[in-house]
Amino acid sequence: MTTDFAATRALFDLPEGIIYLDGNSLGPLPRAAIERLDRTARAEWGQMLITAWNRAGWMDMPRRLGDRIGRLIGAPHGTVVLGDTLSIKVHQALAAALELRADRQVILTDSGNFPSDIYMAQGLIRTLGRGHVLRVVEPEEVADAITEEVAVLMLTEVDYRTGRMHDMAGLTDRAHQAGALTLWDLAHSAGAIPVDVTAAGVDFAVGCTYKYLNGGPGAPAFIHMAPDLADRVRPALSGWLGHEAPFAFDPDYRPAQGIDRMRVGTPPILQMAALDAALDVWDGVDMSDIRTRSIELSQAFIAGVEAACPELVLASPRDPLARGSQVSFRHPEGYAIMQALIANGVIGDFRAPDILRFGFTPLYLSPEDIRRAVEILAGIMHNRAWDRPEYRRRAKVT
Amino acid sequence: MTTDFAATRALFDLPEGIIYLDGNSLGPLPRAAIERLDRTARAEWGQMLITAWNRAGWMDMPRRLGDRIGRLIGAPHGTVVLGDTLSIKVHQALAAALELRADRQVILTDSGNFPSDIYMAQGLIRTLGRGHVLRVVEPEEVADAITEEVAVLMLTEVDYRTGRMHDMAGLTDRAHQAGALTLWDLAHSAGAIPVDVTAAGVDFAVGCTYKYLNGGPGAPAFIHMAPDLADRVRPALSGWLGHEAPFAFDPDYRPAQGIDRMRVGTPPILQMAALDAALDVWDGVDMSDIRTRSIELSQAFIAGVEAACPELVLASPRDPLARGSQVSFRHPEGYAIMQALIANGVIGDFRAPDILRFGFTPLYLSPEDIRRAVEILAGIMHNRAWDRPEYRRRAKVT
Structure with missing residues (x-):
């Protein structure tokens, strides 16, 4: 060790x-989060004011911290971005997956998934109004339920109640054989167990940073998209910071390159600062x-x-x-x-x-x-x- | 004075x-934000750990702070809640409005609206795929463009570039006469000018808290729904904290009462703490x-x-x-x-x-x-x- x-x-x-x-x-x-919060408030917000978006690197934090988390989950540089809450990130990934598999109607999940993931899927299906079906099976039935009707397999790798772990690589492979995409919630995985989204061939991964990553209460969520997918995704939540040129104030939305298009609004810098300090703990781990x-x-x-x-x-x-x-x-x-x-x-x-x-x-x-x-x-x-x-x-x- | x-x-x-x-x-x-952040980190997060959600009142902050902002915009107690970013709140309100006016196809806005509001509307229209139209007119043409095709009039009260101000009460009245709902973005209004959403009869109002309210970089957004609408809205972003009983972990989403259904995921407590301190400044103003x-x-x-x-x-x-x-x-x-x-x-x-x-x-x-x-x-x-x-x-x- x-x-x-x-x-x-x-x-x-x-x-x-x-x-x-x-x-x-x-x-x-x-411990480092205390000093870091104080510095971010006093020296950056307090002294640099609006200029801190550039001078203190605030605008780049969602990507920079994304890369730090990417190292812990096997995601390549530039494929993870921070922001919003896990529920929002589930919505973004699910909406993207359903559009990429527009000829299919089924979201497959299991009864061990975290309720908010399921609720977000229910809300999206209702909003879309196109007859999508959320199929909820028992965890041990997932593999056999992956049929060619499935648009996206949406699972949480580690069950929030029991800790039971899915075979992420195996199920992803099976989903791909059936032509389905995969969305993995790593809320109980990131920082808890070794994860390699690249080796597993995962399409979308999301997670929160206030559990094993110690980012603090309400710390922002993360989202990863496989590099070959990212530029094909058309964001449902098309916010200005996911625009190709946010400060051009164009009248029309044009998605940013790659994972940046999954940014939505102004990032929560105080939370990001605490999380950044929390991620220092992982250096060398x-x-x-x-x-x-x-x-x-x-x-x-x-x-x-x-x-x-x-x-x-x-x-x-x-x-x-x-x-x-x-x-x-x-x-x-x-x-x-x-x-x-x-x-x-x-x-x-x-x-x-x-x-x-x-x-x-x-x-x-x-x-x-x-x-x-x-x-x-x-x-x-x-x-x-x-x-x-x-x-x-x-x-x-x- | x-x-x-x-x-x-x-x-x-x-x-x-x-x-x-x-x-x-x-x-x-x-100044108070520095001490408040330090206390929230050390005494609450550090010492109370998970129990702070109850003991330090974290779980109620989105509503408690919502009421503090409500006072500044003329919203009754219990009709404003904090969370997410302004772009997400625009999406929530717009999706709700379009569902409430399902027989109409037009979102009316003006070229002075903040681009992210327009982008979010574009993304929602594309996601819905039901032929909605975003009609963008010049600010002075808005009143005449409010026809009976309009499902929702979506405007920012104060133009982010020029400061030009719309007549919120007058346009809301006109929209209601045409059977349309209204969504007002108060980003440049809350804390800047007197606002009375109740007197104006506004249906949905949203805003950010990092401008005139001084909540800090990336401070959470707010959303208000008129009391008679709130319980009729079915949230598109149906996250667990907008559930009637988040900790029952039910398999099905059931919206919480009133404005609470506009909560989505875990609130950003460090940002909320800074904002709460910032709102102290408004006491007696x-x-x-x-x-x-x-x-x-x-x-x-x-x-x-x-x-x-x-x-x-x-x-x-x-x-x-x-x-x-x-x-x-x-x-x-x-x-x-x-x-x-x-x-x-x-x-x-x-x-x-x-x-x-x-x-x-x-x-x-x-x-x-x-x-x-x-x-x-x-x-x-x-x-x-x-x-x-x-x-x-x-x-x-x-």
């Missing part, structure tokens, strides 16, 4: 006494080291929980190669158990109806953290410490 | 020796005081420039009641003149082909600033100080 995990951990500002197993939902604060360590941590967690808490049922694949970088357990009282865990300094999260989710993020988690987390969870289960009104009372968001 | 402009000016961190006449493009840094002072400043500027620089031609309406809070002059060498001005500490901006734009923002500009700006501009014109290669060389963004 070449990655120094003690060194990467030191780059985060982690609260004292907390074991954070929810980096798959919102990554923690990289080898994704195969991340994967090795993530498996060590998650296997230790599963073994510990199963030994100490037999009432918790593993909801994730037992084979570490069949899951991403999270582990989930089921329990009918999952909500209250998670509240008790959080009250005792172990932060994971709950996903309806009964899933306790734990993310394993080697950049800042050690084997000792995992040992302690298991011990605290076991104590809560043994003493039924979760069985209190204050833990059962549901907040709006968990 | 009840507004204390010396006090509001002290709330901004303005660079020494700079006269900033470009707050209509990017507002300057409110009366928009009619802003208007009075803005007219004083802009009239003084026009008088000064016309007296000292006859070669600059006023491109804005001479009647202050016919324009927003900016003044533009034309000159064939506008680009180089603006570069020379910036190099001499007066920041405005240039808009192709020949427009020099100057924004008047009473929160932080004084009559003395205007006097000095005129003096510096006059010096540059008299000495042809703009006629240097370094001022003529065009950067990508200005």
Whole structure:
């Protein structure tokens, strides 16, 4: 292993006494983000004012940061751009794919896809009003459901509830054999597991940057298009910063070259600045080291929980190669158990109806953290410490 | 006047020796934003981690800040929400309007609309593929072009180049008489001039928050829907945070009540935090005081420039009641003149082909600033100080 995990951990500002197993939902604060935000606000926004769009390189951030993320997902230089939210990027990719396969009517996805991806597809189908069909199958049925009716196969590589991982290369290959395009959501992949969109031949990939990439709450999303597709795509969300010459103020939209046409409006520079600092942490980090360590941590967690808490049922694949970088357990009282865990300094999260989710993020988690987390969870289960009104009372968001 | 402009000016961190006449493009840094960003990063993101979505009120920010902006544009409580970029909000409103007027085919706009609004309309029309027509007329021809073919009248109230202002109430009334809906872009209105979307009967209003509202580079956009429309709109961009129950993870999209259905993805919390601090500046500010002072400043500027620089031609309406809070002059060498001005500490901006734009923002500009700006501009014109290669060389963004 070449990655120094003690060194990467030191780059985060982690609260004292907390074991954070929810980096798959919102990554923690990289120390450098504080200074970077302050500099962006004071020295750039404050002192350079409007001229910072050029002088501080703001206008190029969506592409520059895109390339930094591209390295982590196997995307060539100039094929990833940042902006908007993941839902918007799903819409852009899906609209483009449906236009490129205008003779087909089916969007194929699975029940493990994140609801927002499915909702965006439903909204797009309704808006188009051309009889497209969203076909939702079980994850294990996807391969057989890829027929020549399918315009685009839209999947999230790693299931947000269970961590179950699809065979991205295999399914992409199968989709291409059937003449379909592919749209992969890498929300739980980027920074979590090794990804190579180029080797897999992926057409469109999207993802968010506030989970494993630690870009901060509401950090912008990314989108990648395969180089051979990019110049054929006609953007549905044809915003001025995706124009060939945004500052010519032409009366007609002409798409920019390549991935730049997936830009829409003015980029969120404060979020971009925090994300840029968060990406510094990844310099010198080898994704195969991340994967090795993530498996060590998650296997230790599963073994510990199963030994100490037999009432918790593993909801994730037992084979570490069949899951991403999270582990989930089921329990009918999952909500209250998670509240008790959080009250005792172990932060994971709950996903309806009964899933306790734990993310394993080697950049800042050690084997000792995992040992302690298991011990605290076991104590809560043994003493039924979760069985209190204050833990059962549901907040709006968990 | 009840507004204390010396006090509001002290709330901004303005660079020494700079006269900033470009707050209509990017507002300057409110001092409170620095501390607020630091707190949001350290105490909320850093210490509360994922729990900050509830504990720090992050999840409610799009609505809470929406209400703060609502006060400035005459929108009732609960009818404005923040998120995404202005281009995305234009798309949402336009898609909704076209669905509500499904028997009509025409989007009417004018050549003074901001290009991105026009581009978004072009992209939506192409995506819909149902033969909608974008009719672009000259600003003075709008009223007569409102026929019963028009589904939606889409205008920017204040022209981004000249500052010319439409009669929002009158045109909205005329549109309604013809059975059309209205979509008003308030990018150059919110925080610039008194706006009352309720009195004007506006159906949809959108705007950005990084200009006169000083929310920072890439601050989120806002959208307002008239209360009687909101629950009839079926969102085209149906993201999870616009769902009735985002955390139920239902397989089907069901729109949230009212304006919340215009939320899409995860909100940009760092940008929201900076914007929230920027909105503090508006507490106790009366928009009619802003208007009075803005007219004083802009009239003084026009008088000064016309007296000292006859070669600059006023491109804005001479009647202050016919324009927003900016003044533009034309000159064939506008680009180089603006570069020379910036190099001499007066920041405005240039808009192709020949427009020099100057924004008047009473929160932080004084009559003395205007006097000095005129003096510096006059010096540059008299000495042809703009006629240097370094001022003529065009950067990508200005």
